[in-house]
Amino acid sequence: MERVKDTTEKVDIKNLNTILDDMGIKLTKKELEDLIQNLPVSDDNKVALKTLENELKAFTGKKIASSDIQSILKNMGIELSDKEYKQMLKILPVDDDGKVFQNRVLKDVKDNKRGKVSVHNLDGTLEMINVKLTEKERDQLKDLLRDGNEKVHLEKLMDKVEAVTGKEINVNDVRTVLGDMGIELTEKEVSELVNNLPVDDGKIYQKRLLDGLNYFDGGKVDSSEIYAIFKNMGINLSESELEDIKKNLPVDADGKIDLKSLLEEMRPFMGRKIDLNKIDRFLENLGIDLKPNEYLDFLKTLPVGDDEKVSQQRLMKGIMSLQEGEVDIDKLDTLLDSMGITFTEKEFMDLTEKLTENGQTKIKLGKIMKELSSAWGKCKIT
Known part of the structure; x- marks a missing residue:
């Protein structure tokens, strides 16, 4: 309930100076204007207390000289061009001493996607700009950035992060x-x-x-x-x-x-997706052999997304509806595993004997599906 209260309690923006005083935070006029500009204020002139606290993090910590911003960011692994540096200075609330909060600089870098970073130090860069990913999300991000480049612009990095996590x-x-x-x-x-x-x-x-x-x-x-x-x-x-x-x-x-x-x-x-141009290899690994015209007809039945991929489960459903094509009997267990179908050892041997009673090594998919349908009550679907 405390957490819910944190996300629903609101404060009037007119009382901002008093609230900041109570928090022991002193801001210059420029910094205060910059803070208010970044606050999502509602029509009743209020903002969630939690949102205010999060935005205030940019105005805490140490201050750095605005003239040192490029060199400090470079030491952190972020290379800022002269053009980006000049654009940043137009936005940052630099005080009369020519200084600005370092956290405010990093917030600007993240929000406006400035600079280039090394692909070999992604974890450090993400930590600096306060992007926390799970191990699985980090692996997905690294896969998306495997294009041979040593450095990547932060804009591209953040776009790839969003592709992995969403907004x-x-x-x-x-x-x-x-x-x-x-x-x-x-x-x-x-x-x-x-x-x-x-x-x-x-x-x-x-x-x-x-x-x-x-x-x-x-x-x-x-x-x-x-x-x-x-x-x-x-x-x-x-x-x-x-x-x-x-x-x-x-x-x-x-x-x-x-x-x-x-x-x-x-x-x-949902789940694992397979590239459209790798489906033939996927079928081959399952021991499924389709003629060129059968393969093209099969592709037309698949629900392919805008990313030119199809989910493995939908692909397996398509395979289960196939009547054409043949399967290498040695790969039957692999095919059944991919379908999430498990037999006992004896049930599997009985199925194999029925399918190969005439000594075939390649079995029509339609025949396999027919035998599976009759054995559906015996097998376990996972």
Whole structure:
């Protein structure tokens, strides 16, 4: 409840000087103007206390001479061009002594994406500009930056960070952001959701927020917003897929769907994705052999996203519907594992004997799927 209070309590901007005095913070007129300019003030002239505290972090710590900014940033691993330095000086609230808070400089670097950084020191750079990633997110970021360059402009780095994490969202805006996506949560549900997510400086990354919904029991979705919600989660649906999903979703009298039910339908579209130009290799690894015309027909059935990728689960669903093509019997266990199907050793041997009763080493996919359908009650689907 203390955390919820921190994110909802608001203060009147007219009383800012008094609030700063109470906090023991002294700002020059320029610094105060700069602070107010960066505050998201509501129509009633108020700002969330937590937001104010986060913005004030830029006006704490040590001050540095404005003439030393380039050299200090270079020692930190950020190379600022002369043009960027001049642009920065036009914005920074430099005091009468020619000094500025170092944290304010770093905030400007991050907000305006200035300078170049070494790709070999990403962890240090991210820490400096207060970007905290999980190990998985850092690995994804490094993969996106593997283009052979020793240095990368901060603008490109931050764009790649956003590709991994999504945009930063103020916790006060979570309900509005989800509402714009067609996801309706009560204030209580928002508090429960936020309390189980990693919030830093009163903000949360969009993808972490959406991932958090997968473990959340609550919320409603407008049935007319299904396509938009999938798209916001990076999932592109064909018209036939959308209609198929709608058939499986119970809609109440108000035209609403339980969020949990929708997320269940989303799962086959999420998880590992495979590049379109690597699908032939993926099929080969499963022992599946398609003729050129069969392969091209198969590709046309796959829901490929704007990133030219298809989720592995959707790819496996497509494979399970194939009647053409052949499978190397030695790769049958690999194919079944990829489908999430597990047999006991005896059941697997029985299946293999049925499929190879005439001594074949390559089996038609349609025959495999037919035998799997009859054995569905025996096998375990994971």
